[in-house]
Each structure stands twice: as C-alpha cells, then as structure tokens.
Amino acid sequence: MARPKPLSGFPEFLPEERIVEQTVLDTLRETFELHGFANIETRAVEPLAQLSRKGEITKEVYVVRRLHADEADKDELGLHFDLTVPLARWVLEHSGSLQFPFRRYQIQKVWRGERPQEGRYREFTQADIDILGQGSLAAHHDVEAPLVMLEALERLHERIGLPPVLMHVNNRKLSEGFYRGLGVEDTLAVLQIVDKYDKIGAQATAELLVSELGLSAEAADKCVQLATIRSDDTGFVDQVRALQVTDELLDEGLRELTTLVEEANKRVPGRICADLSIARGLDYYTGCVYETELVGFESMGSISSGGRYDSLASDGRTSYPGVGISLGVTRLLGPLLARKQFVVSRPVPTCVLVAVDSEQTRDQALDVAAALRARGIPTEVAPKADKYGKQIRHADRRGIPFVWFGPVIGEVKDIRSGDQQPADAGDWMPDEADLHPHVLPAE
C-alpha cells in the first residue's frame, strides 16, 4: 500500500493530541456528572426521515447503505448530524423508563457533508447537555444549563490553560416582546433580518426592516438599537427601558435574562455578557439563547451554543420542552492543536521502562512491572535486552521519564536529571506530576 493521505474534513489526532482531547472529555464528564447529568449514547444512524425538520433536510447528511443491500432493502438511514435530533427520538422511545426532568449528557461523533475548512469538519465530536421536562420545564433550568457548560470550560481554563471564554446570551422572549411592543406581528421575520446585523451593519439592517417588512423608520431604528445593546452585568435592562417599548413578553424576557446574568456573574465571574444581537438563526428556540467565544480566538466563531425549546420532542399527546447547550469539542481543539497551544508532558501513558539484562531474565523484569502496576504506575518492559544506553535512549525517545534496573529491589533512574537511586518496586512512587501524562498551556 502506498502511503495513505488524510481525508479532508476527517481530522485524526496523534497520541499526544489525543491526550489533550481525552483530558477535555474527562473534564466535561466530571463536570456534567457533578451536576447529575446521566450519560447516554445513541446509535450513529437515524432513519433519513427523522433527520429532517418539518420535512426538509437542511443539513448535509451522509446516507448509509449496505454494500450488499437488496434493491428491496428500503431502510434509508443517515448518519446523525447533531445529538439533539437523536435525543428527541430517544426520549420518545424511552419516555416510560425515564424520570423527568431528565438530565443527560452525550459525547459522540457527528457527521456533516459540509465543505471542509478550519474549524469545520465532516466528522467531529460534540458534547451536549440537555434538561427535558414532560409537559413543562421550569425557567431556572435555562440558567442552569449554560452555567454547567461555563463551569466545565472554566475548569479547562484552570487545568490545561484553555483560553478563557465569553458566553453571549440573549432571550427570544425579550426580542419578540420588544418587536410586538413596537406593533410588529411577524416577529420572526424581524429576527431573521436583525440576525444579519453583524454582517451588514446598522444602516442596511434598518433599511431592510423598512423596505421588506414595512416597519416605520422609528421602529426599525429601535430594532437596530436593541441589537446593539451589550453589557456584562444587568445594565442592559436600563438600556432596553430607555427605548421606551413596553410589552409583557418583553418584561418576562428581561427578567429571565437578568437572572441568568446575575447567577452567572456569581458562579463563574466575568464569563458572560448579555448581547441582544444574538438570534441563533432559524432554530426553534423560544427563550434563552447562548453562544460562546474563545477570548483571543473570536474568529473561530461560537464553540458552544444552545438555548431553550418549548417543544424539543412531542408524541402528539405529550410535549417535551428542553434546554440544552452543545460544545464543539473537535471544533474547539482542532484549531488550538494546529496552533500548538498546548504542551503534553509525554505522548505515552508509560511512567517507567523496566530495563532487561538479557532475554533469560525478562521474567524478572515482568515481576518488577507487575509490582509497579499493582500500585497504579503505568509501566512497560523494554522490548529488547540491549545495552543499557540503548534502553535509556528507547525510553527517552518515547518520553518515558524513569528507567528501572535490576529486580524488584533494584534501582530507578530519572533519565531527565540522570539521578539514580536504590528503590523497591513494592513501595517506590514517582512524583504525582510524573504518574500520568498531563497537559499544559504552551510557553
């Protein structure tokens, strides 16, 4: 076989990069479980019909078919493109076995046939948390879900030097109530135009609102002014009030957003801002919406987004409202790894290489390794009874910090310092920092 080439859009990590990813996934799992989220995995495929919303497949779906399928074999399957559609299906399938509000996290690969570019992949890992109610779901969960994700991201900032994040939050009730208070009926149409504000600017947005939706110049101007409001505390309330629009739904949205910003500033200070330009496109959000930027890497776009749905799933009789937020793990790590933002202490789990005197005494080396592993120290035995110098170089090339010589009561050498000491494999321990590979920020 000639040397294979990578497939564009299907990133694969080297072992040391995988250690960074694994550290991130472990931290997410730890945080989500601390908050009582249960883990599930769903199958990679869904019936094609399920991968659509309102009958239309808007995403670039991969169709899956057995190579030896009969013509009659009509099972039309597709790879899931997110973890929300499978969750909705899974909850309906298992609703009888679940307790509500149901809290789950799910960390899996998803596939999209999009044009590959930096941060856009065809196969990538997502980590989602969602809270689902049966019939109803209290508004305080809209505060809870993004704070769990912020806590996870903050832990990653502290542990491995992930750049800090800034979560931009808004509330659909606030925007829609505001437009309603201005006398607009088709509030969704306004939202769609205001969503372009970042790209086309204030003037063009206002003009579109007038020309396409027939808003008065004054109303259009207020819609644009609303979208410019941004504050890292509850200051946005006074700024909205200054626009002198009143509406009950607007009040409810203001209250909900106030609670979210206050609670976030208490629990994870400095990581949130109310940003009334956030619309989250055409997704069917009905309350809070979230987008998250990595500070210093804003060009990467949102790494973690979500919001509140009034009906995430429905079987016709019962509706399941939900709130959730998704982290694009590959999308986050791909660009950071490519820019060498992290250093991994070593690319292998191995802490100790046990040297082998001669193939006749390999069994003695295996005894040493077993004694070390029994106490949780990752250990390998040298592949070949070479000269000690060669065995030390083998450890060095693999990044293994220690080499053991002789039997269980023998000697251990830190090959970084050259320091060699008598040691008993039944009680010797390396420094905590050397036991497992760990991740640090570069520099």
Place this chain on the structure above:
Amino acid sequence: MARPKPLSGFPEFLPEERIVEQTVLDTLRETFELHGFANIETRAVEPLAQLSRKGEITKEVYVVRRLHADEADKDELGLHFDLTVPLARWVLEHSGSLQFPFRRYQIQKVWRGERPQEGRYREFTQADIDILGQGSLAAHHDVEAPLVMLEALERLHERIGLPPVLMHVNNRKLSEGFYRGLGVEDTLAVLQIVDKYDKIGAQATAELLVSELGLSAEAADKCVQLATIRSDDTGFVDQVRALQVTDELLDEGLRELTTLVEEANKRVPGRICADLSIARGLDYYTGCVYETELVGFESMGSISSGGRYDSLASDGRTSYPGVGISLGVTRLLGPLLARKQFVVSRPVPTCVLVAVDSEQTRDQALDVAAALRARGIPTEVAPKADKYGKQIRHADRRGIPFVWFGPVIGEVKDIRSGDQQPADAGDWMPDEADLHPHVLPAE
C-alpha cells in the same frame, strides 16, 4: 411524531446500562494505560478500496455517501468494520511520527451490515490493543498482548462480577509445522478443514482431509488427533510429541505456546488453556492465536480474539508485523445486560438532592450544591419547591440516596434509612460507596 421503534442490530443502552458499559470501558482504559498503550481514535470511514483485503470486500460493509453529492463526487467511503484495517492505514500514514514497537489501544464503534441476532450487531463497540514493530517484532509481545486483555477481564471479574473467562490459545507455527512434518504442502488447506472440526466432528474431518487433500488415512488421523489436544498447562507438549511428528517450525510453535501458557498461568492463573483446535478461520495470522469464552456463557462464542500477523501493514519497502487482541464490548455486554447479570446502585450520578424551601430561596440551595460539588459530590437542586415529602419522593424515584435540607449548615437525610443529621456542606462526606453509582453482580 409517533413513538419510534428501535432499529434492529443497533442496540442502545438505558442510563443504568450505560453505567455498566462505562465501568467496563474505564477499566479497559486503566489496564491498557498501565501497560503503556497509547490511545488513538481513527475516523469512522475509510475509502472503500481500503476496506478490502486482496481486493475483495468480504465483510458486509456500509457505504457512506453525501445526500447532496454530485454525480462527479467519486469519494467512495465505507464505515469501518473493525479497528485493524484503520490501524494499518493510520500507521502507514504516521509512521514517521511514531516510535516502534508502537503500542496503541483503540475503543470505538464499528459497523457491519450482518443479519442481526443475539450478540451480533450492526453497530457495536470494540476495544483493541495492538503492538506493532517496524521490520521485526519480538515473539515475547505475542505473550504480552493476550495477558494484558486477560488482566483487564480479570479486573472486571473482581470489580463488577463479570463471569470469569477462559482464553483458548494455539499457534499457527505449531499446526503448520505439524502438517509440514506429515509431508503436507498446502498446510493452509488442512487448517481450513480442521477449522470445521468443532462443527462436523472427528470422522468427517478425517474423511475430508483424505478425499479433498489426498492425505493418507494415517496422516489425516494425526491431524484430527492434534486438533483434539487441550490442556490448561504445558501438558500439550507431550501429547503432541506422542504423535511422533518432527519439524523445526513445529518446535518453534511448541516453544512459543509453552511460554504463553506458562506466563499466563503465572500472571492470571486458571484463565488460559492450550487448545490446538483453534485456527481463527482465514485470517492472516502467522503465530499465536487467541479466542476467549465467558465461562457459563460459551454459547455467546468468542468475546475476545486476536493473534500475530507477520505483516499487519506494509508500504512496499517496510513491513509492520503486529500482534493484537480485540474485545467485543457490545457483544459481551448486550447479552449479559439482557439477562440482568448486573445491578447498578443507581441510574444517575447524583449523590445528593438539595431540597428547595421556596423559589425565593433557590439561590441558597444553589450555594449548598456548589459547596458539595467543590468537594467532588455529585449534586442536583430540586426542580421544584414542593412539599418536602414530594421532594424526597423525587429523589427516591431517581435513586438519589441523600436529600439536603436548609442552608450550607443544614441537615442531610439518608432516604434509605430515614436517618437525618445536622451537617455542614463544607465538610460532610457520604460513604465512599455512595459517592458514585457502582456496578455489582446480580444476586
């Protein structure tokens, strides 16, 4: 949406079943890393041409294609059906960045379009370890790889009551050398017929060897006798010698198998037997071969198989010999979970539910939860400020063992015993056994 039905062959676990699976995966990872195996993941798809061996696609491959692909879009991709083919491709792609012998583990889903039945799935998780050399790989790795898997399975036996295993091992050199010593040239043809021994019996096997391959009745009889040899120690050597066949390759095979059985009996006593009927079908093994049965569940077939390849991958100039063994995680757990072989202490990670007096004091409950989580105690806040009785029932239905009442210096109730004590969320700890859900054997 009507209530969706499961897709045959695509198993999905409920949260408590996922806890069992996660415990198994954690134990595998721990064991593999203790032995210095580095983790990688490969993309789910390979070019279709790569999913074949010698040009033929023997497995039921799923083809993957973008729904909106152009006619011109000729990227023929398929989902991988194992983790060995992707490893071979990956190693060739990255050989310049790797140190050899390269030790990797890989735990991922694979897909096969087979007819679904118990223990046979269309989507399932495999856990593989492999050791690859560049140009050459010492024979002691053929002993090492199966012992690492046995150690993992033994740890699962001790921790969660996985039934004990029995690994059946053989060596291709032994069989082929034996046939060669009998004067047979097409040793592979003999192997293919002897592989049917379990199904068709001794007499039919001997007859086939005579009628199809032209062996003498005496030689055919010896081939059959070889396949009947089984011993849980090195007794097989004398039984083979008693058949009075001599060959150098046979001697080498006997030596390798002896070392494996001796070392296994030393490191993981009672879990291995030499079984000279094991042929592992048509796979391109060239040395040791392994198959593993779950004791008491032999009808499930082999849950963990592998062996030695002289050339796992090759770029034409350099050959990469390898030895590996794969555990069928879903294949192992699917039938055991269906038979309720395990009990999970609770289906949620949550250890403590913090009761809420009234929605006005929810923030106080959030403070308690934050204090508990800061010390690693998975905690949820009650979704609703109901009467305490209702909040306790909510915890009970979710399997949460403790309910907290009042502020950080408050009271905690073990709802199983009814015992309620004053406690400080800044220092209270549950019993170690209650901190996280755990898995026990049923009964």
